[in-house]
Amino acid sequence: MSNRGINDMDNAIFRRPDIMPDRATHFCPGCGHGITQRLIGEVLDDLRLRDKAICVGSIGCTVTSYLYYDVDGTEAPHGRAPAVATAIKRCHPDLHPFAIQGDGDLASIGMAEIVHAAARGENITIIFANNANYGMTGGQLAPTTLVGMYTSSTIAGRKEDRHGFPIRVSEMLATLDGPAYISRVSLHNPANVRKARKAIEIAFRAPLEGLGMGFVEVLSMCPINWKVEPVNAPQWIVDNMIPQYPLGEFKCKPEVEELKKAVRG
Numbered sequence: 001m002s003n004r005g006i007n008d009m010d011n012a013i014f015r016r017p018d019i020m021p022d023r024a025t026h027f028c029p030g031c032g033h034g035i036t037q038r039l040i041g042e043v044l045d046d047l048r049l050r051d052k053a054i055c056v057g058s059i060g061c062t063v064t065s066y067l068y069y070d071v072d073g074t075e076a077p078h079g080r081a082p083a084v085a086t087a088i089k090r091c092h093p094d095l096h097p098f099a100i101q102g103d104g105d106l107a108s109i110g111m112a113e114i115v116h117a118a119a120r121g122e123n124i125t126i127i128f129a130n131n132a133n134y135g136m137t138g139g140q141l142a143p144t145t146l147v148g149m150y151t152s153s154t155i156a157g158r159k160e161d162r163h164g165f166p167i168r169v170s171e172m173l174a175t176l177d178g179p180a181y182i183s184r185v186s187l188h189n190p191a192n193v194r195k196a197r198k199a200i201e202i203a204f205r206a207p208l209e210g211l212g213m214g215f216v217e218v219l220s221m222c223p224i225n226w227k228v229e230p231v232n233a234p235q236w237i238v239d240n241m242i243p244q245y246p247l248g249e250f251k252c253k254p255e256v257e258e259l260k261k262a263v264r265g
């Protein structure tokens with residue numbers, strides 16, 4: 001039997017991205033955030049961004065994202081990552097700030113920041129982890145919570161007449177002229193994880209070329225607050241989230257179509 005694995009570096013067929021230190025994440029079992037962080041790590045390696053990337057930590061379960069990359073990092077107040085990333089990019093155009101924002105962070109308290117940063121066409125990368133709830137604080141209603149979905153603050157389920165309707169952030173931002181690339185992907189199976197990896201790479205390449213914001217919404221598992229077993233959480237995305245949040249590209253400037261030719265996968 002082969003001993004090949006992550007500890008056999010000569011023969012490894014799958015290993016941690018070089019830019020990710022050998023550190024366990026703090027995420028719950030089955031959480032999507034670890035997958036997203038890894039995909040970003042692969043892109044940082046492939047684009048050789050170790051000395052250029054700045055990870056802007058954003059409030060929520062991805063608050064300490066910067067601990068998982070060997071790059072410089074900073075912390076933004078709740079929802080303000082696009083504003084902090086804007087400041088970094090404008091003061092240091094040679095650097096490349098990126099953030100992983102939750103749906104509470106980005107679509108609730110930080111809605112103004114993301115809308116205006118997108119409208120300005122800031123050359124930053126935003127990865128939007130949509131898990132349909134406020135994960136870190138115990139699973140409260142988020143702007144993305146599905147109609148009928150039980151959360152700790154909608155114990156009888158989200159009702160349209162009382163709590164309003166979920167917001168499709170990607171579609172909304174795609175109405176703006178500033179962003180270079182906007183897409184929604186999902187982590188529910190390996191084929192879609194590979195598509196997510198590709199989208200994330202495009203969302204880094206586009207602002208690096210000065211074409212405007214790269215934005216990827218990732219439908220991401222939060223089994224603990226959805227109250228489903230981790231093994232069933234991917235199917236929960238398929239059954240519940242994709243009908244409300246269809247996958248696909250919502251914005252792709254013609255210049256970005258050219259860039260895509262360089263992206264593997």
Ligand SMILES: Cc1ncc(C[n+]2csc(CCOP(=O)(O)OP(=O)(O)O)c2C)c(N)n1
Pocket residue numbers: 059060061062078101102103104105106109129131133134135136137142
């Ligand atoms: C100004 C402010 N209000 C409230 C909080 C409390 N808080 C911390 S994390 C969080 C929710 C984060 O949820 P989300 O952005 O969806 O990310 P997730 O944890 O699901 O990844 C809240 C409300 C805070 N830190 N700052």
Ligand code: SF4
Pocket residue numbers: 026027028030031032033061131135136221222223224225
């Ligand atoms: S609470 Fe949800 S989003 Fe946060 S780490 Fe756990 S599974 Fe992930």
